[in-house]
Amino acid sequence: MAKNGAREGGTTGSGAARRTPAGAAVLREDKTAAIRAAVFEELAAVGFARMSIEGIARRAGVGKTAVYRRWRSKLHLVLDVVSAVAVAGLPSPDTGSLRGDVRLLLEVAARALRHPMASQIIPDLLAEAARSPELAEALRTALHESQQSMAAAMVERAVERGEIPAGVDGKLALDLLTGPLYWRLVVVRDDLPAGYLDALAQSVAAALGAE
Template identity: 85%
Template sequence: MAKDGSETDHTAEADPTAARRAPAGAAVLREDKTAAIRAAVFEELAAVGFARMSIEGIARRAGVGKTAVYRRWRSKLHLVLDVVSAVAAEGLPTPDTGSLQGDVRMLLEVAARALRHPMASQIIPDLLAEAARSPELAGALKAALHDSRQGVATAMVARAVERGEIPAGADGGLALDLLTGPLYWRLVVVRDELPGDYLDELSAAVVGALGGR
């Protein structure tokens, strides 16, 4: 750490003009350190859970000092909120395969791949439990796990209505529930493998529940 409070970057020593470009009196936050801290949050959450997670542990895992973390976030809650919000901002691509069943099948594949990830299967249940005690975290998780996906499901259903595959008035919210509920139950709660034809059968069931032929 430099005397002026900025994070030390040895490239500035090699290039004197780099130091002159830094804002006077302001801490220069290096992007590589920020990325390392964010990655460490996921690893620490998966390893010890939110309750036992500490700024010290995150800093150690990221290979930085505690000061580097506190310069960016004032508490572990705000750090997790930021990381969760960043995940929500990435969004989910809206499939357009030409049929509702094809779109549903693609979304199920994406969701299943995400839920199979070892970190996700550890982190999501832990954060959902913690959200019961933290309205701020509950709101961030709702945005990351529900709201950001709702628009995708609504657009998918609207296109299916336009194609005449399902009746007008089909509920995008119901579609999202049907898409994610069974997978979360099987992969995160029960922790069971999906049979080879499970996603195909679930796709057909979702289309049928929405009134598809």
């Protein structure tokens, strides 16, 4: 390792413009991506309680130091990764109609919840949250509040189009969108019959006041 700081797993640059600042470590993006992917694989394989930094590092093909350079504990690592996925999860649709927006969101959510890792990881994290107030608060933010602005914007556009009356609660819209799918795909673990998403989209739109 060079005295003035070396690249993580690499070499120092030759030019002054590319030289690493003294005492700093450059975090390689490929290693960060490998660690993030390993977190989901470990969660699905062993659950949060049995997951360890050692196991994550081994699965990612890096040393423990590479993980600790980025996150100070497995809790902070999991929260960061889950929060990032939640924020990037549901899109903010604008199809021109409330029913169209709801249908698109249901399709995206159903695809995500059908993924084997999601069906294993989400229930495990929610169970662990019952024992960890910090995890519970972080999951509430990641899995609910991060989607709230999307639901509020969808409702606001529907109000502006005159599809639904003013005053519809965005939280209610989000509950109606995600609740039935979570129950069916994650809790009951049942398949979605043909036409289910279309019928659910129609029911959600009607429940919010659309004719």
